[in-house]
Amino acid sequence: MLVLRDLVKVYPGPVTALRGVRLEVQSGMFGLLGPNGAGKSTLMKIVAGLLEPTSGQVELDGADVLADPRRVQRRLGYLPQDFGFYPHLSGRDMLIHLLRLKGVKAKGGLKRLAGELLERVALGSAASRKVKEYSGGMRQRLGIAQAIAGDPRLIVVDEPTAGLDPEERLRFYHLLAELAQDRIVLLSTHIVEDVSVLCPAFAVIRQGELVARTTPSRARAAIQGTIHEGEVGAEDLPALLERHTVTRSTLFEGRHRVRVFADDGRPPAGFSAAQESLEDAYMILMKRGADFLSRGADAPPEDSRPPSAEANEGASLAANTEAEA
Numbered sequence: 001m002l003v004l005r006d007l008v009k010v011y012p013g014p015v016t017a018l019r020g021v022r023l024e025v026q027s028g029m030f031g032l033l034g035p036n037g038a039g040k041s042t043l044m045k046i047v048a049g050l051l052e053p054t055s056g057q058v059e060l061d062g063a064d065v066l067a068d069p070r071r072v073q074r075r076l077g078y079l080p081q082d083f084g085f086y087p088h089l090s091g092r093d094m095l096i097h098l099l100r101l102k103g104v105k106a107k108g109g110l111k112r113l114a115g116e117l118l119e120r121v122a123l124g125s126a127a128s129r130k131v132k133e134y135s136g137g138m139r140q141r142l143g144i145a146q147a148i149a150g151d152p153r154l155i156v157v158d159e160p161t162a163g164l165d166p167e168e169r170l171r172f173y174h175l176l177a178e179l180a181q182d183r184i185v186l187l188s189t190h191i192v193e194d195v196s197v198l199c200p201a202f203a204v205i206r207q208g209e210l211v212a213r214t215t216p217s218r219a220r221a222a223i224q225g226t227i228h229e230g231e232v233g234a235e236d237l238p239a240l241l242e243r244h245t246v247t248r249s250t251l252f253e254g255r256h257r258v259r260v261f262a263d264d265g266r267p268p269a270g271f272s273a274a275q276e277s278l279e280d281a282y283m284i285l286m287k288r289g290a291d292f293l294s295r296g297a298d299a300p301p302e303d304s305r306p307p308s309a310e311a312n313e314g315a316s317l318a319a320n321t322e323a324e325a
C-alpha cells in the first residue's frame with residue numbers, strides 16, 4: 001500500500017503546489033486526475049523519491065520513501081512527463097543506457113535484460129531502430145520498459161497518454177492495465193477517458209488539493225438523471241452558460257450542442273435527458289466542487305468532522321461510501 005500523509009510542497013516564489021495531500025492507494029491502477037498546474041507532476045516526483053516535499057510523508061508498504069529514497073527506488077518505476085531520449089541511439093541502446101543510469105543489475109547482462117523488456121512492451125522488432133524514428137507511442141513504451149526493470153512494486157506514470165494518437169493510446173492502455181494486475185500503478189492525467197478506461201479508483205486534484213477520491217461508477221451514479229442535452233444558437237449560449245452548469249459544449253453543424261447539469265430538475269427548454277458520463281462528473285466537480293458526490297451517500301453528521309477535514313470533504317465522503325460497496 002502507498003500512503004501519502006499531509007504532503008505540502010512550496011516552490012521558491014513562493015508557489016504552493018501541494019496543500020496537504022492525504023491519500024491511500026492499494027494494489028492496481030489508481031488515477032490522479034486534474035487540470036494543468038494542479039500539482040500532479042509535483043506529487044508524482046515526490047512519490048518517486050526525486051523531489052523533497054516541504055513537509056509530509058510517503059510510505060510504500062510500510063517503508064519511508066523520503067527517509068531512504070535509494071532503497072525504495074529499487075522497488076519503484078517512474079515514467080516522467082518529459083522523458084529525455086538520445087534520438088540517435090537505437091531503442092535497445094537507449095534502454096541499456098537508462099538501465100545503467102538506474103543502477104539495474106542483470107544476471108545475464110543488461111543487453112539480454114533490455115531484449116526481454118523490449119519484448120514485454122512489444123518493441124522487440126523495433127529494438128535496432130533509432131529512437132528518433134519511433135512514434136510517440138513507441139517512445140512511451142520504451143519509457144515503460146525502463147520503468148518495469150526490476151519488477152517494481154509501484155509504477156508512477158505521469159501523463160503518459162498525452163500526445164498519443166487513438167490507436168497508440170489504446171495499445172498503451174492495454175500495457176498499463178496488464179502492469180497493474182499485480183502492483184500499484186499511479187497514473188496522472190488530465191484526460192478523463194484515461195480514468196474511465198483504466199482506473200477502478202481515482203482522485204481529483206485541483207490547485208494542490210485532493211477534492212475527491214471516488215470510483216468512476218460512483219461518480220456517475222452521483223449525477224444520475226441530472227444530465228440533459230440540447231442544441232442552442234450562438235446567441236443563446238452566453239445566457240445558458242450563466243444560468244446552468246455546462247459540462248460540455250461542442251460545435252455541430254454551426255450550432256452548439258450542449259450538456260448541462262440540471263440537479264434542480266429544471267433543464268433548459270427543449271433539452272432532453274442524456275446518459276451521464278465521467279466527464280460530466282469531472283466538469284461538475286471542477287465548476288461546483290465535490291458536494292454533489294455525497295448525493296445518496298450516508299454522509300457523516302456535520303459536527304462529527306473536524307474543521308480541517310473541510311477541504312477533503314469529497315474525499316472522505318467518497319472513502320466512506322467506498323467501504324460500503
Ligand code: ADP
Pocket residue numbers: 011012013015016017034035036037038039040041042043
Ligand atoms: P501539473 O503536473 O498538474 O500540471 P505541476 O506539479 O507541474 O502541475 O505544477 C503545480 C504548480 O507548481 C504550478 O503552479 C507550477 O507552475 C508550479 N511549479 C512546478 N514546478 C515548479 C518549480 N520548479 N518552481 C516553481 N514552481 C513550480
Ligand code: MG
Pocket residue numbers: 040041042081158159
Ligand atoms: Mg505535469
